Amino acid sequence: MSWLLSNNGLLLLASLFVCVYIYFYSFVRFELAKTEPTINPEQSISQEENSQIPSQNKFNVFDHVCKIPRVDPFSPDVMAIFEPPKPKTCTDQPGLFTVRYNKQQKLYLLRFNKSLFVKLFPSVTHYACVFYEIVSGPSDKPIWNKGSPFTCSNRIVPRSIQGIVVECFELGNKSRILQRDAFSFVQHLVGRNEANDEKRSRAYPSVIMLGIDSMSQMNFQRTMPMTAKFVRQTGWSDMLGYNGLFNNGFKNMFDLLSGGSPQLWEQHCDVKRLGCLDTITFLWNHFHNSGYLTAYAEDSLSLAFTRKPVDYYLYPILKVFKEIMEREGRGQGESDYCLGRRESFHYVFESCLQLVQRFMNETPKPLFGLYWTKTFSHEDFSAAARVDRNFVRYLELYREHGLFDKAVVILFSLHGQRKGPLMRLASGFLEERLPMLHIYLPPWYRKQYPDVRNALEVNRRRLCSTYDLHLTIKNLLTQVHPNLEFEVVCNSCMSLLYIIPENRSCAGANIPEWICSCEPCRRVPNTELMRTWAKLIVFRINQYLARKKLIRYCSHLKFEHLITVDHQELYNSEGQIVKPADGIQRYRIKFITQPNGVFLGNIFINSQNNIADVPYHRITRFNTHSKCVDGSINNNLCVCR
Numbered sequence: 001m002s003w004l005l006s007n008n009g010l011l012l013l014a015s016l017f018v019c020v021y022i023y024f025y026s027f028v029r030f031e032l033a034k035t036e037p038t039i040n041p042e043q044s045i046s047q048e049e050n051s052q053i054p055s056q057n058k059f060n061v062f063d064h065v066c067k068i069p070r071v072d073p074f075s076p077d078v079m080a081i082f083e084p085p086k087p088k089t090c091t092d093q094p095g096l097f098t099v100r101y102n103k104q105q106k107l108y109l110l111r112f113n114k115s116l117f118v119k120l121f122p123s124v125t126h127y128a129c130v131f132y133e134i135v136s137g138p139s140d141k142p143i144w145n146k147g148s149p150f151t152c153s154n155r156i157v158p159r160s161i162q163g164i165v166v167e168c169f170e171l172g173n174k175s176r177i178l179q180r181d182a183f184s185f186v187q188h189l190v191g192r193n194e195a196n197d198e199k200r201s202r203a204y205p206s207v208i209m210l211g212i213d214s215m216s217q218m219n220f221q222r223t224m225p226m227t228a229k230f231v232r233q234t235g236w237s238d239m240l241g242y243n244g245l246f247n248n249g250f251k252n253m254f255d256l257l258s259g260g261s262p263q264l265w266e267q268h269c270d271v272k273r274l275g276c277l278d279t280i281t282f283l284w285n286h287f288h289n290s291g292y293l294t295a296y297a298e299d300s301l302s303l304a305f306t307r308k309p310v311d312y313y314l315y316p317i318l319k320v321f322k323e324i325m326e327r328e329g330r331g332q333g334e335s336d337y338c339l340g341r342r343e344s345f346h347y348v349f350e351s352c353l354q355l356v357q358r359f360m361n362e363t364p365k366p367l368f369g370l371y372w373t374k375t376f377s378h379e380d381f382s383a384a385a386r387v388d389r390n391f392v393r394y395l396e397l398y399r400e401h402g403l404f405d406k407a408v409v410i411l412f413s414l415h416g417q418r419k420g421p422l423m424r425l426a427s428g429f430l431e432e433r434l435p436m437l438h439i440y441l442p443p444w445y446r447k448q449y450p451d452v453r454n455a456l457e458v459n460r461r462r463l464c465s466t467y468d469l470h471l472t473i474k475n476l477l478t479q480v481h482p483n484l485e486f487e488v489v490c491n492s493c494m495s496l497l498y499i500i501p502e503n504r505s506c507a508g509a510n511i512p513e514w515i516c517s518c519e520p521c522r523r524v525p526n527t528e529l530m531r532t533w534a535k536l537i538v539f540r541i542n543q544y545l546a547r548k549k550l551i552r553y554c555s556h557l558k559f560e561h562l563i564t565v566d567h568q569e570l571y572n573s574e575g576q577i578v579k580p581a582d583g584i585q586r587y588r589i590k591f592i593t594q595p596n597g598v599f600l601g602n603i604f605i606n607s608q609n610n611i612a613d614v615p616y617h618r619i620t621r622f623n624t625h626s627k628c629v630d631g632s633i634n635n636n637l638c639v640c641r
């Protein structure tokens with residue numbers, strides 16, 4: 001070790017690291033907009049009031065075809081149930097080990113803090129550490145080697161090592177683990193051609209996508225106000241007409257990355273089958289082919305690959321961490337919020353930080369990275385408030401390392417909340433359907449492509465979906481390299497880098513009717529009358545199946561219980577709610593049947609409160625589609641025997 005420490009350069013680096021470290025941990029006040037002025041939210045509202053459309057501050061999207069009302073994230077009914085969550089930390093104990101990087105040698109160093117050890121464990125005099133090194137095994141799968149215990153001290157991390165778990169224990173009693181910690185490393189890849197990096201990184205924008213699961217536009221403003229403030233700075237656009245596609249994590253992620261729904265790939269292979277995903281072209285493949293380094297990290301599995309799809313693939317490493325730390329039932333286990341002594345999302349953001357430091361700050365290379373977090377936002381709508389400060393801290397660190405000077409950054413979700421108390425509010429309908437999407441263009445890019453900047457400004461208030469986001473990201477490549485050809489997987493998607501036409505409909509945007517927010521609804525309380533309506537829909541489905549002679553294949557359905565009811569609202573050209581001209585009120589009812597069906601159906605009610613119609617083609621079933629019958633309506637309605 002002495003050869004390393006005697007190096008002056010390293011000492012300098014060491015003090016630099018300590019500074020960054022202190023800066024990071026002593027952060028209390030957030031100075032946003034060090035380089036660029038913050039937009040005052042009041043200011044942007046008054047700008048909106050000046051615009052030609054009178055109802056802009058009442059609507060996110062307002063044209064002849066699509067009207068999406070603006071929902072106040074802080075309305076009294078939400079604030080009555082929004083309780084800032086109690087802090088939840090995985091440990092109060094400071095870390096005995098910290099990571100530092102030596103730029104010259106391109107090596108990570110794991111540092112042991114002996115004085116801290118003495119402070120934490122004054123009675124322990126004989127102790128040792130054991131390192132579990134995670135390396136690439138057969139077919140790139142991470143595997144671990146357990147080293148033999150030795151003195152706890154600094155340790156150089158060879159480049160072949162993707163992660164380390166370290167355990168310090170008492171020598172006299174090996175089952176007394178004093179501290180256990182885990183680190184992953186974005187290592188320099190050996191044997192990559194770096195000759196054109198400098199040139200390439202000037203033309204091709206790096207793309208970093210940061211995702212938070214189950215986060216609506218409204219809930220983002222409500223639970224993550226500091227992060228929301230960060231993304232109001234110059235260069236960011238919030239896409240107010242961004243509509244989710246599914247309420248299924250796998251399908252959404254699949255669509256974002258492939259640009260087409262899983263059904264589209266079905267003739268290719270069964271996407272649920274292990275190994276199938278390895279053969280499909282995803283966003284990162286295009287970036288890889290254009291000379292980018294690629295990364296994919298998530299704290300909870302959404303797509304299962306058997307081979308490494310990107311240069312830096314974090315999830316399997318986290319899985320190995322878990323295996324090592326939780327073997328013999330020694331781990332925390334009960335929730336996935338924590339992994340070892342850290343919050344799970346921390347590993348994801350830290351990995352992004354390492355990538356940005358290594359390849360954006362220290363050596364140039366265009367990057368494509370997708371960083372997806374789920375463990376802090378998924379279960380409870382208010383839980384994200386817990387990590388808001390932490391999230392902004394990471395964004396600040398990314399900024400210090402030049403991310404926002406160079407990269408296009410996309411902060412996104414794929415759908416809103418699907419369960420819990422928000423679903424009972426009048427805004428529940430839109431809470432489900434309007435995920436957040438914020439797109440950042442770096443200064444050089446805005447200068448080089450002023451039209452893109454304008455397009456985003458217009459498109460903020462146009463209907464768009466995850467398919468469009470997919471195409472937009474590919475478009476970032478074709479802009480530099482117009483001859484690049486992609487297989488067209490989605491005919492109706494549009495790149496957000498060009499102005500999306502007004503009057504775009506959900507059908508035109510390939511957004512399924514049931515999740516479309518263009519015909520907005522207000523959630524209403526469940527009543528006995530509505531239960532009767534749901535029963536009637538079930539009756540009609542059974543009738544339909546009988547008429548089509550499908551009873552042999554399909555189960556007879558029994559109504560089980562009502563989930564939600566939404567009442568459709570109609571607006572005039574001034575944006576005021578009006579009564580339907582034909583006197584027919586439209587409701588959407590979501591319910592569960594026996595056996596095993598989750599349905600969303602429409603019901604039309606006339607002015608005498610009688611049922612006018614139950615359109616079969618507007619009934620959607622959510623759980624698995626039926627293979628025992630043909631035809632899309634049949635498929636949808638039939639629960640195979």
Ligand SMILES: *[C@@H]1O[C@H](CO)[C@@H](O)[C@H](O)[C@H]1NC(C)=O
Nearest residue numbers: 063064065066501502503504
């Ligand atoms: C589309 O929008 C324009 C206004 O910009 C309107 O005049 C026209 O009727 C709309 N088209 C449809 C099909 O609604």
Ligand SMILES: *[C@@H]1O[C@H](CO)[C@@H](O)[C@H](O)[C@H]1NC(C)=O
Nearest residue numbers: 098111113114115116117119
């Ligand atoms: C070691 O831990 C102590 C706290 O006991 C802390 O003050 C010090 O900065 C740490 N040293 C390093 C190098 O992190």
Ligand SMILES: *[C@@H]1O[C@H](CO)[C@@H](O)[C@H](O)[C@H]1NC(C)=O
Nearest residue numbers: 170172173174175176177178
């Ligand atoms: C060894 O450590 C474990 C865990 O801390 C403890 O339960 C056990 O009593 C210890 N055994 C002895 C002999 O001190």
